[in-house]
Amino acid sequence: MKNRIKAILKTPMVIVFIVILLFYTPFAIYSPGENRNRGVVTALGIDKTEQQYEISLLTFIPTANQSYQEKSSVISGKGDSVAEAVYNAQIAMGRTIGLAHAKTTIVNEELLSEDVTSTIDYLSRIASLPENTVFVCTNKSAKEMLEQSHDLVNDLGLKLEQIIAYNANNLYVTDTSLEAFYKGYFSFVKSSIIGYLEIEDDTNMSEDNSEVSGAENTSEGQSEGTQGSANSTSANGGAKNKHIVNQGQAILLKEGKKVAVLDVEQLNGINLLNDKSVGQIIEIEDVKKEDQIFSMQYKVKTKKVLITTKFENGNPIYMAQLILGVELVEVDGEHDDLRINTEFSEITEDISTKLESKVKQQFTNSINILRENDTDVIGIGRTFFQNDRKSLKKFIENLGGVEEADKFIDYVTFKLNVIVQPE
Amino acid sequence: MKKISINQCGVLIVMCIFANKILLMPSLMYERTSADSIFVLALLFLLDFIILPIFIKLKTLYPDQKFYDVLKEKIGIFFTKLIYIAMLLFFLFKCLLVFSITYVYFKQQIYQDEFLFIALIAFLPVINHAVFVGIRSFSRTIELFFWIVIAGFIICLAISLFTPISSPLFFMSSVSDFFSSMHNHIFAFGDFMFFFVIMDRIDFKKGNIKNLYYYSLFAIALVITLFYLFYAKYQTTAFMHNNALADLLVFSVQFNAIGRLDIIAMLTIMLITLFQMEIFSYAFCDCFMGIFPLNKIYSVVVFDILFLLLYYVFIGRYETMVVSSLHWLPYLALLINYLLPFIILIIVLLKLKRNKSG
Numbered sequence: 001m002k003n004r005i006k007a008i009l010k011t012p013m014v015i016v017f018i019v020i021l022l023f024y025t026p027f028a029i030y031s032p033g034e035n036r037n038r039g040v041v042t043a044l045g046i047d048k049t050e051q052q053y054e055i056s057l058l059t060f061i062p063t064a065n066q067s068y069q070e071k072s073s074v075i076s077g078k079g080d081s082v083a084e085a086v087y088n089a090q091i092a093m094g095r096t097i098g099l100a101h102a103k104t105t106i107v108n109e110e111l112l113s114e115d116v117t118s119t120i121d122y123l124s125r126i127a128s129l130p131e132n133t134v135f136v137c138t139n140k141s142a143k144e145m146l147e148q149s150h151d152l153v154n155d156l157g158l159k160l161e162q163i164i165a166y167n168a169n170n171l172y173v174t175d176t177s178l179e180a181f182y183k184g185y186f187s188f189v190k191s192s193i194i195g196y197l198e199i200e201d202d203t204n205m206s207e208d209n210s211e212v213s214g215a216e217n218t219s220e221g222q223s224e225g226t227q228g229s230a231n232s233t234s235a236n237g238g239a240k241n242k243h244i245v246n247q248g249q250a251i252l253l254k255e256g257k258k259v260a261v262l263d264v265e266q267l268n269g270i271n272l273l274n275d276k277s278v279g280q281i282i283e284i285e286d287v288k289k290e291d292q293i294f295s296m297q298y299k300v301k302t303k304k305v306l307i308t309t310k311f312e313n314g315n316p317i318y319m320a321q322l323i324l325g326v327e328l329v330e331v332d333g334e335h336d337d338l339r340i341n342t343e344f345s346e347i348t349e350d351i352s353t354k355l356e357s358k359v360k361q362q363f364t365n366s367i368n369i370l371r372e373n374d375t376d377v378i379g380i381g382r383t384f385f386q387n388d389r390k391s392l393k394k395f396i397e398n399l400g401g402v403e404e405a406d407k408f409i410d411y412v413t414f415k416l417n418v419i420v421q422p423e
Numbered sequence: 424m425k426k427i428s429i430n431q432c433g434v435l436i437v438m439c440i441f442a443n444k445i446l447l448m449p450s451l452m453y454e455r456t457s458a459d460s461i462f463v464l465a466l467l468f469l470l471d472f473i474i475l476p477i478f479i480k481l482k483t484l485y486p487d488q489k490f491y492d493v494l495k496e497k498i499g500i501f502f503t504k505l506i507y508i509a510m511l512l513f514f515l516f517k518c519l520l521v522f523s524i525t526y527v528y529f530k531q532q533i534y535q536d537e538f539l540f541i542a543l544i545a546f547l548p549v550i551n552h553a554v555f556v557g558i559r560s561f562s563r564t565i566e567l568f569f570w571i572v573i574a575g576f577i578i579c580l581a582i583s584l585f586t587p588i589s590s591p592l593f594f595m596s597s598v599s600d601f602f603s604s605m606h607n608h609i610f611a612f613g614d615f616m617f618f619f620v621i622m623d624r625i626d627f628k629k630g631n632i633k634n635l636y637y638y639s640l641f642a643i644a645l646v647i648t649l650f651y652l653f654y655a656k657y658q659t660t661a662f663m664h665n666n667a668l669a670d671l672l673v674f675s676v677q678f679n680a681i682g683r684l685d686i687i688a689m690l691t692i693m694l695i696t697l698f699q700m701e702i703f704s705y706a707f708c709d710c711f712m713g714i715f716p717l718n719k720i721y722s723v724v725v726f727d728i729l730f731l732l733l734y735y736v737f738i739g740r741y742e743t744m745v746v747s748s749l750h751w752l753p754y755l756a757l758l759i760n761y762l763l764p765f766i767i768l769i770i771v772l773l774k775l776k777r778n779k780s781g
Contacts, residue, residue: 016548023544124663128531131663132673175587179660186659385592 035061039095042072043104043149043160044129045142046082046119048111053119054078055085056143058150059093060101074146082122099129103161104149105178106142106197107135112251112258117185124178131179134164136195137251137258144199148244163246164195170279171248171267174377184377185256188405191375196249196261199242252375254406259373269366270378272359273320275305282326284354298326298355301423309384311391316384316408319415325423326355347422356418363416367409374406381408426626431562432618433638434569435702439614440642442517442699445576445668446692447524447745448611449653453661456604458591458654461647463604467612468643474615474764475639480771481619482627484778490622491713497770504714506763510620511710513613513759515726516752518703519733520610522546523744525696528666532689543731546700551723553701554708558624561705565698572698575691576645576668582684583652583671591654610752613760615639619767620706668692 008014045056056076077089090097111119123129138145149160168176176195184192248264262270271277278300285295302325310317326347347355370376384392396405427435444464452460485493494503526542553561596604618625653667664670669688708722715721738744 016552020544020548130673131660179657182660182663183658382592386590389594 037096038098039075039093041097041099041102043106043146044099044102044123044133045074045076045106045108045146046111046123047108047142048119052078052080053082053085054143055082055089056146057089057093057097058146072150074143074150076143082119083126086123086127097127099123099127102129102133103159104164105129105133105135106145106160107137108142109137109139109258112137112253112256115256116253117182117256120178129178131177131182133178134161134168134195135176135178135181136160136164136197138196139198141199144242145197145244148199148242152244160197160244163197163244167195167246167248167250171264172250172271176250181253184253188402189374189376189381189409190255190406191373191377192253193250193262193377194253196251198245198247198249200245201242252369252373252377254373254375259375260369262369265362266366266369269362269364270370272322272363272366273305273307273378275303278303281329282355282358284351284358287351287354289348295332296328296351297330297332299329301325301327307383309387311388311395314391314395316392316395316412317415318380318383318412319417321417321419322359323419323421324355324359325421327423347420352420355420359418359420360416363414367414371410374409376406376409380412381405384408384412425557425559426624427559427562427621428626429628429631429634430638431559431566432625433634434565435562435617436614436635436639437569437573437642438565438695438698438702439617440639440646441576441695442614442703443520443524443611443748444646445649445695446528446666448608449650449667450662450665451745451749452604452608453654455600455607456596457661458593458658459596459601460604461591461593461650461654463601463608464647464650467605467608468647471612471615471760472639472643474613474760475618475635477764477768477771478615478618478622479632479635480775481767482622482625484771484774485622486627487623489713490619493622493770497773498766506766507710507713509755509758510616510763511707511714513616513755514620514703514706514710515729515733516610516748516755518700518707519730519738520744520748521696521699521703522730522734523738523741525692527741528669528692529689531666532669532685539734546697547727547730549697550700550704551727554705554723554726555719558621558705561698561701565701568694568698572691572694573645575687575694576649579668579672579688579691580645580648580652583656586656588652588655589658591651591658606753607749608753609760610748610756613756616759616763617702617706619763620709666692 039057040060041057042060043058045054045058047054047056054076055078056074058072058074060072075089075093077085077087077092079085079088086097105120105123107116107119120129124131136145145160152160164176168174172193172195174180174193176193181192181194184190248267250262250267251258252260252262268277268280280300282298282300283295284298287294287296304323304325306321306323308319310319370378381392392408395411396402396408399405399407399411449460452463456463481493491503491507494506498506522542526539529542530538553564649667649671653664653671654661656671657664666688669685669692672688673685704723704726707726708719711717711722711725712719738747
């Protein structure tokens with residue numbers, strides 16, 4: 001044994017190991033738990049009111065308990081700058097703020113009236129706000145949104161980032177993280193899309209949606225058309241119940257400023273040439289069948305997109321062929337024994353023309369919004385660049401250089417050919 | 424003398440090729456040459472790769488001689504010592520740069536404001552020990568962990584494929600930007616120069632020499648793939664991400680729910696950094712012992728003192744170290760990466776001529 005110890009001690013690496021162990025062990029034993037010094041922030045809200053910033057933090061406090069419920073609370077701080085507001089929030093929390101786990105960042109609409117990067121710059125560059133945080137805007141206060149989301153988790157087990165993730169996967173069909181925002185912001189077209197969620201009072205909800213339940217301390221999901229809301233009671237015990245309303249909207253940003261709020265119809269138009277975007281409902285009216293007039297709703301099941309670009313006499317032309325595989329999902333009209341059967345599923349020339357016209361109209365409307373705001377979230381300029389960079393460069397130079405590259409979309413002629421097939 | 428095999432030599436060069444290229448460099452390069460940085464990288468690798476056949480020829484001509492002795496015989500002791508001083512500084516600053524970049528990465532990962540003392544306590548004894556036990560022992564250790572490191576590296580690359588990527592836009596930068604970017608980042612290259620330092624400690628068996636090419640090409644391919652995927656994933660925001668290998672793994676909404684996947688990158692980077700520092704400190708100590716007639720203990724103590732002094736007093740801040748590597752260290756690299764191989768090439772050609780005539 002003695003010889004073995006001697007042999008071990010002769011190995012320098014063992015001595016190094018023992019020294020390191022002796023050095024670290026007291027540190028490990030006597031240092032307090034990280035959670036006593038650091039508050040883990042799972043969502044962050046930024047509000048701007050009257051030249052003051054308010055930072056709200058949905059903070060997860062790890063405590064030992066026998067249930068699986070996480071204890072979290074909303075803590076906020078105000079200041080003349082974002083840094084000061086964060087500092088004050090930190091004082092209010094009594095812990096150092098750890099933003100690395102912040103999965104959602106909410107800003108109020110007021111902040112988007114000016115370049116929002118000046119606000120979030122401090123957080124992402126200095127305070128380690130991760131770029132994969134989902135970036136969302138709300139109509140009222142980000143703090144209220146956090147309070148509602150806190151209740152949403154308690155009542156429904158539904159997290160805010162899950163709602164946004166659904167929108168991102170099914171409606172925006174694009175990433176709406178802070179990273180994606182920056183990508184658009186630093187691109188030539190300086191434009192990006194972020195999610196938009198509204199907060200509404202019970203009174204407003206009743207006006208807008210007749211079937212909304214305002215039961216206290218209960219929650220239920222509901223949907224009507226394209227609208228949906230997750231109800232929960234006010235966190236601060238206020239008189240009014242407030243609700244997070246998800247209508248699938250998104251905000252179109254140009255140079256970090258809000259330029260338009262896009263509804264589901266417009267988002268579908270923008271994503272028309274995105275083959276990953278399926279599941280949309282297309283409604284056509286006045287369809288004549290067996291001497292009766294019907295309104296029919298089709299669901300896009302598959303999508304095939306072929307895109308090509310060219311410069312004709314120096315003018316950019318964007319040509320796309322869209323092959324939609326659709327399925328009839330609902331028929332409304334004056335009829336006795338309506339059911340979706342083979343007869344109705346047949347796509348007649350009249351239906352095909354109506355569907356094509358509807359899709360083209362949707363696309364035109366969306367392109368017009370993008371043109372009005374000199375934004376290109378579809379990547380039209382990029383497609384031209386990949387196909388014919390020389391002609392594009394020449395065209396941009398004639399426009400006035402790279403600074404004017406965002407206006408390129410105004411000069412593009414779109415030729416969309418839609419083919420509708422039954423799925 | 425205990426020699427290392429060609430395979431061990433191969434794993435050492437893979438670690439050297441990874442040095443200073445897998446964390447900060449893709450983002451630094453993007454600022455000037457955007458996605459064209461991949462071509463800058465490829466060209467710098469090509470220039471580096473030319474050194475390998477020169478080394479192999481030199482080793483074949485002088486199988487058991489020290490590089491120091493070869494130089495002394497051809498250019499005299501004064502110039503040999505000058506070259507060795509330059510090489511000593513080259514490896515010392517490479518080691519410092521590796522440490523600085525990794526230190527900042529870990530600081531961000533574990534949310535600590537400052538833990539330099541702890542980091543030094545963890546790194547310095549291990550790299551000092553590596554110098555003491557010699558190249559054969561630590562290259563065996565690297566060989567043992569080699570495939571774990573490579574697996575970690577490939578996982579980081581592979582996971583990035585699950586997030587939306589699109590081909591980066593090439594040919595956007597001007598010719599002057601291209602060449603100035605090349606000049607600025609030269610210091611991160613010159614990896615094959617380590618072979619010259621350990622020339623007499625490599626066991627060259629003829630059939631295996633091609634393995635050196637395979638290992639080198641494998642590492643170069645991994646680094647180029649890293650650059651491509653990094654630019655394809657981040658595009659215009661590539662300049663904001665200072666830890667390329669780790670950032671490929673994280674920053675995706677899809678993997679938000681899984682938790683801290685970045686532990687894979689952390690372990691990989693930790694091992695790579697440790698091995699690189701061992702290699703560079705060994706090279707430093709070997710150069711030191713070439714310049715001064717002193718033993719290993721002195722060289723290790725001098726390395727530690729210089730390392731700490733430079734880090735605390737002269738460099739201290741990470742930004743200063745990075746800026747130095749872009750501005751004045753490239754001149755040192757020009758000397759080591761290109762002038763020295765050129766001198767060696769002349770020595771090789773002269774020797775070949777003499778052999779033919781003799």
